[in-house]
Amino acid sequence: MILNTSRIALAPPITDQANETEWVWDIYLWIAIAVAVSVALFVLFIVVRFRKRDDDLPSQNQYNIRMELLYTIIPFLVIAALFAITVVTVEAIVKVDDDPDLVVEVIASQWQWQFDYPDDGVRVVGSGEDIPELVLPSSSSVLFRLESLDVVHSFWITAFRFKRDIIPGSPTEFSVDMTDTTGLFPNAGVCAEFCGLSHAKMRFSVRVLEPDAFEAWAQQQREAGGVVTSGTPEEEDV
Amino acid sequence: MTTIDRKPSAPTVTLGGDDPNHLVSIDSVIGPSGQEGTGLPTTLVGWLTTTNHKALGVAYFVASLTFLAIGGGLAGIIRAELTSPGQQVVSEQVYNQVFTIHGSVMVFLFAVPFGFGLANYIMPLQIGAPDLAFPRLNAFSFWLYVIGGAVMLFGFAADGGAAPFGWFAYPPLSGASGSPGLGADMWIVAIILTGTSGTLTAVNVIATITMLRTPGMTLFRMPILTWNLLVTAFMVLVVFPVLSGALLMLLADRQFGTKFYVPTDGGSPILWQHLFWFFGHPEVYIVALPFFGVVTEIFPVFARRPVFGYKGLIFATLTIGALSTSVWAHHMFVTGEVVVTFFALTSSLIAIPTGVKVFNWMGSMYGGAITFEAPMKFAIGFLVTFVVGGVTGVMLASPTLDFQLSDSFFVVAHFHYVMGGTVVIALFAGIYFWWPKVTGRMLSERLATWHFWLLMIGFNMTFFFMHLLGREGMPRRVPDYEPISNWELWNQLATAGYVILLISMVPFLIAVVKSLRGPANAGADPWNAYSLEWATTSPPVEHNFEWIPPIRSERPVFDFRWINHDDVGAPGVAEAWMAREGLDDRWLPLAGPVAADVADDANAASSADSDVG
Structure with a gap:
């Protein structure tokens, strides 16, 4: 599957973890909508049905223990079910892969990204106004090691449905399993934690290549010196 | 009028329709308002x-x-800048200061202090007290707060401008090298000042509620607003000192070369996040609980029902207070340094007592005879809006989803729904409700209706589309964004909503001016309300009460209004009232016509006695 997402607002998920998040999102969203809509409808019913029609004093009954138990226990069960879904999925999402196909070292600094591929001897750095491009192989497991050189940053790729804060002095890591989706995702990555003056400009693009194409790209860059400083070529087909 | 003339209960008790004289009005007991002066300063x-x-x-x-x-004006700059991609209105530097001070003003200088205003004005009246326990400490708290606010705003005049690091001020960005300007130090000092003010007020509120309740006002006869202010005060006492301590360490890092939060010298930036959010999440409830109290006063009055599940509601509030100190790290799911499942559990659980409150509010209206005066309109608007913010809160409590949504515009939408919207909507409910008590005058219902609908439309337009922006990846705190067509449209709708919000204030301000120019003829109890503040004149006399009805439930004014009917108000009220007869007026907090009546009766009784003797 090849995607050009420049006109699609919400990037489609490109990792197994993101697919997990998607179905959890759907469940939560529909329950949230159901709850909000039923409360709104019930309030509407109350204000129509129980508006003052005559001078009779309405019931002054203040307690209904059965009802009170009901509206404590039912929300509890809903919350318990949602929590169970969360626990199951979050474990899979935060699990770090010990034996990844690829390691990417992310170095964040005010207000630029750098991506190192230590196994391939390639380094991608943004320069000036040009944002860097994170190149990843599809259908592979990738381990990200993240480090910040100055303040707190946050590495967020919408297509991953995941972000990780990068706190200076405490390097962190997470893994993803890329799906077979390939494509160019311009501006798909941002810094999500406010990091000072040009926080809004701290972006990067993501390009997902077939594993073979990725190897070819890495070799080509290594032969060309190993340091990529270019921005994303916007209209280039993958 | 005050003599007891009890009627056997009719099959259907009417709201005084067929026999209005059988209901006791407070005005007829205490006489006209506005005769005694208000005790408010004139110079x-x-x-x-x-x-x-x-x-x-x-x-x-x-x-x-x-x-x-002021905070709303700063929000206008943010909305103007975000109307279209690219940077048009202000520089990045100014934008960062604007959103920092917008958030700080709204949280520290607007929302929390308005609750303290309720604790100052309404709470002593609700428990039948003449003042707070420590009036001079109270004045000191107020001036600390105002000075703190001035210090924060004058940051804009400092060299390099105001604090530019967001209202939660994560170091190292908020440290000496991250934000070198004096404005940052002024921000820290300002929040220590307002935090200290809050702590002192909390002490005052707790002392007042525990010590100064009028006889008969047991804990489970306190109005819900007073209960909520009590729980709020305890939360303030637990978490504000933590914030002040954290801020002092930050100030020391900046000014005295300490390294508490400096990672390069062994300090810990994450320590700040723990300390700040240990304050910051209970803070949400510190902001919200007084306003939950406000609407809980309003729903029953305009539905002519008691608070449904009064005790359950109090336990829900206590549960929220207790749980609120164990949820802080859901703000830190994305750091990867907290046990996400624990904080997901506590954060999800807090939805249950919050849900109980929503059911209590609906139960108070259910089966009632509802009228839609301005306070009720706003209270219902609050209820619907709050539920939207509540359900997105449950979504954010799940780390699975929070990994995507954290620090995006989804979060901005969420907390503006729960804090911004509900606080502002409930605040106006409270203003319309207590305005007659504070000023002795009514506000125009017609203008209030305009105000209400414009506010609801403007509010929802401003904040609803931010959910979509955040879900699709727009991070918060950016002056510039990708020129994706939907993003531009949604941001423009949000800005249009802001303009409507702004316009919605016009009818309100007109109503205020008109009301203040009009005659003070609201009377003591214009809404036929329930709690003790309605048993005194509007505005209340200098020491609040010259007369207090018997207190046998959380609705003493309601019970007294229905004193002539069996089985409507709390049992024992008529007996308590009759027991006062024959007592010397030195023993009764009575004055005016009733006191004269009672004194006459007492004299007559004693002379009858002496005749017999």
């Missing part, structure tokens, strides 16, 4: 030196609404 020096809880209450209301206007 500038008087205002600067007052220790009167009502004067300070009004001062809190005016100051916090002024800060709302």
Whole structure:
């Protein structure tokens, strides 16, 4: 599957973890909508049905223990079910892969990204106004090691449905399993934690290549010196 | 009028329709309002030196609404900048200061202090007290707050401008090298000042509620607003000192070369996040609980019902207070340094007592005879809006989803729904409700209706589309964004919503001016309300009460209004009232016509006795 997402607002998920998040999102969203809509409808019913029609004093009954138990226990069960879904999925999402196909070292600094591929001897750095491009192989497991050189940053790729804060002095890591989706995702990555003056400009693009194409790209860059400083070529087909 | 003429209960008790004289009106008991003076200062020096809880209450209301206007104005700059991609209105530097001070003003200088205004003005009236326990401490708290607010705003005049690091000020960005300007230090000092003010007010509120309740006002007869203010005060006492301590460490890092949060020298930036959010999440409830109290006063009155599940509601509030100190790290799911499942559990659980409150509010209306005066319109608007913010809160409590949504515009939408919207909507519900009590005058219902619908439309337009922006990847705190067509459209709708919000204030301000120019003819109890503040004149006399009805439930004014009917009000009220007869007026907090009546009766009784003797 090849995607050009420049006109699609919400990037489609490109990792197994993101697919997990998607179905959890759907469940939560529909329950949230159901709850909000039923409360709104019930309030509407109350204000129509129980508006003052005559001078009779309405019931002054203040307690209904059965009802009170009901509206404590039912929300509890809903919350318990949602929590169970969360626990199951979050474990899979935060699990770090010990034996990844690829390691990417992310170095964040005010207000630029750098991506190192230590196994391939390639380094991608943004320069000036040009944002860097994170190149990843599809259908592979990738381990990200993240480090910040100055303040707190946050590495967020919408297509991953995941972000990780990068706190200076405490390097962190997470893994993803890329799906077979390939494509160019311009501006798909941002810094999500406010990091000072040009926080809004701290972006990067993501390009997902077939594993073979990725190897070819890495070799080509290594032969060309190993340091990529270019921005994303916007209209280039993958 | 005050003689007891009990009627056997009719099959259907009417709201006084067929026999209005059978209901006792407070006005007929205490006489006309506005005869005794209000105790409010009339000179500038008087205002600067007052220790009167009502004067300070009004001062809190005016100051916090002024800060709302300032914070709202700053929001206008943010909306103007985000109307289209690219940078048009302000520089990045100014934008960062604007959103920092917008958030800080709204949280520290508007929302919390308005609750303290309620604790100042309304709470002593609700428990039948003449003032707060420590009036001079109260005045001191107020001036600390105002000075703190001034220090924060004057940051804009400092070299390099105001603090530019967001209202949660994560170091190292907020440290000496991250934000070198003096404005940052002024921000820290300002929040220590307002935090200290809050801590002192909390002490005062707790002392007042525990010590100054009028006889008969047991804990489970306190109005819900007073209960909520009590729980709020305890939360303030637990978490504000933590914030002040964290801020002092930050100030020391910046000014004295300590390294608490400096990672390069062994300090820990994450320590700040723990300390700040240990304050920051209970803070959400510190902001919200007083306003939950406000609407809980309003729903029953305009539905002519008691608070449904009164005790359950109090336990829900206590549960929220207790749980609120164990949820802080859901703000830190994305750091990868907290046990996400624990904090997901506590954060999800807090939805249950919050849901109980929603059911209590609906139960108070259910089966009632509802009328839709301005306070009720706003309270219902609050209820619907709050539920939207509540369900997105449950979504954010799941780390699975929070990994995507954290620090995006989804979060901005969420907390503006729960804090911004509900606080502002409930705040206006409260203003319309207590305005007659504070001023002795009514506000125009027609203008209030305009105000209400414009506010609801403007609010939802401003914040609803931010959910979509955040879900699709727009991070918060950016002056610039990708020119994706939907993003531009949604941001433009949000800005249009902001303009409607702004316009919605016009009918309100007109109503205020018209009301203040009109005659003070609201009377003591214009809404036929329930709690003790309605048993005194509007505005209340200098020491609040010259007369207090018997208190046998959380609705003493309701019970007294229905004293002539069996089985409507709380049992024992008529007996308690009759027991006062024959007592010397030195033993009764009575004055005016009733006191004269009772004194006459007592004299007659004693002379009859002496005749017999």
